[in-house]
Amino acid sequence: MALSNPTSIGLFDSGLGGLTVLRGMLRALPGHNYFYLGDNARFPYGTKGTDTIVRYARECAHFLLSQEVGVLIVACNTASAAALHVLENELSIPVIGTVGPAVRQALARSRSGNIGVLGTNATVASEVYQQAIRAADATTTVSAQACPLFVPLVESGMLRGEIVDKVVELYLAPLKERGVDTVILGCTHYPLLLESIQAFMGPDVAIVECSDAIAQDVVSLLGEHATPTTAGSVNYFVTDEVGRFNFLASAFLEGQAVNAVRIDSF
Ligand code: DGL
Secondary structure, eight states: OOOSSTTEEEEEESSSTTHHHHHHHHHHOTTSEEEEEEOTTSOOOTTSOHHHHHHHHHHHHHHHHHTTOSEEEEOOHHHHHHHHHHHHHHOSSOEEOSHHHHHHHHHHHOSSSEEEEEEOHHHHHHTHHHHHHHHHOTTOEEEEEEOTTHHHHHHTTOOSSHHHHHHHHHHHHHHHHTTOSEEEEOSTTGGGGHHHHHHHHOTTSEEEOSHHHHHHHHHHHHGGGGSOOSOOEEEEEESSOHHHHHHHHHHHTTTOOOOOEEOOOO
């Protein structure tokens, strides 16, 4: 597929989670122009049905296309699980999702093939992770766990402390009991709870997320265009209030200024 505007990269998520992917992109490809859409008016995606998530994903993608992005990253596992194939079929630019890159990392890290996957209700119910892991290696054992309280914790800015540790224990204890040696954070919000998740699982368990692998995929996709030619920029858009998004996003991005623009319709 020809790359029309390789220096402009669009990302979307239901809110703040996709910033973990943006952070990986800014590390790997700093000199590009990023367009980040947080669909906070319709957050959370993980409790919605497939048809609704597909509709949201289409609308987010079309908004980003109107910004003339040349590459689209679906920086949301729930949207990737429900709508990646739809977007790949319908759009004329390369579309990169979260599942393939995260599975690749997990298979590379796991020694025992006993792998845990955490995700939203929708992602776990879709079984995309379970199927992708087994398709890549039929000898693996996969235990998937929905963690519906993680996203509201992150969106409330609650990333550590007693309550977070209790919720982490609630969801991770079954995986620990099953002796998984690798855990996939199958939701882009979850890396923001990494500290507590790693502390509960212990240092011998690999905790894997998709952002670095996505960045590698984009670098190879861009080829010669991967070399930065400008200082780069990030444009943030949200579908609801900007104030809270700006405050939390700036904290997640280590104090970088975030001035999101609110869009009222797609
Ligand atoms: N960050 C998203 C994901 O990766 C969505 C969370 C949500 O809106 O429920 O699944």
